[in-house]
Amino acid sequence: MADNNPTTSVPADPTAKLSEGVEAIVLGEDGQPLSKKALKKLEKEREKALAKELRQKERLAKEAAAKAEREANYVDVSVGNYGVKPLNQSQERSGDRRVNIADLNGTRMGETVLLRARVQGSRPTGARLCFFMLRQQSSSIQGVVSMDGTTVSKDMLKFAS
Incomplete structure (x- = not known):
C-alpha cells in the first residue's frame, strides 16, 4: 500500500529564506x-x-x-626629613640650641635658626610653594617651604601642606 500522508518540510526559521537574498x-x-x-x-x-x-x-x-x-x-631627595616622627618623651637631649620666635628680628636675616613651634595654618600656593604660620605662645612668624629638587622634594611639600 502506498502512504497517503505527504510529508512537507517546514524550515525552522520562515524568514531565513527571505533574508538570504536581501541586504541589510x-x-x-x-x-x-x-x-x-x-x-x-x-x-x-x-x-x-x-x-x-x-x-x-x-x-x-x-x-x-x-x-x-x-x-x-623618581627619587625622593628629602627622605627622612619629613613624616610622622615618634614621640620624643624627653628621653634624649640633642643639645641643639633653639631660638624663641619673640627673639627673632632683622639682624638674623639669612641665618639658619632652629625653633620649636606649632603650625597655626598652612597655605599651598601652586605646585612648588607652601606658606606656614608658625606660632609660639603669643608670637608668630611666617615660614616658606619651596620645592627645589635638591633638598625639598615634591612629596615633602605635599606632606607639609
Whole structure:
C-alpha cells in the first residue's frame, strides 16, 4: 500500500529564506531606506569615529606608560626629613640650641635658626610653594617651604601642606 500522508518540510526559521537574498536595509529618521550616497556617508562617519577612538586609546596608553616611567625613575631627595616622627618623651637631649620666635628680628636675616613651634595654618600656593604660620605662645612668624629638587622634594611639600 502506498502512504497517503505527504510529508512537507517546514524550515525552522520562515524568514531565513527571505533574508538570504536581501541586504541589510538601513532606515533613515523618516523610516525610508537610505540611498547609496547616504549609506556611504554613514559608513565614512563610522570609520572616522572608530579611528578617533583608536587614536584616543593610543594616546591614553602612551600617557600611562610615560607616567609609570616617571614614577619608576623618581627619587625622593628629602627622605627622612619629613613624616610622622615618634614621640620624643624627653628621653634624649640633642643639645641643639633653639631660638624663641619673640627673639627673632632683622639682624638674623639669612641665618639658619632652629625653633620649636606649632603650625597655626598652612597655605599651598601652586605646585612648588607652601606658606606656614608658625606660632609660639603669643608670637608668630611666617615660614616658606619651596620645592627645589635638591633638598625639598615634591612629596615633602605635599606632606607639609
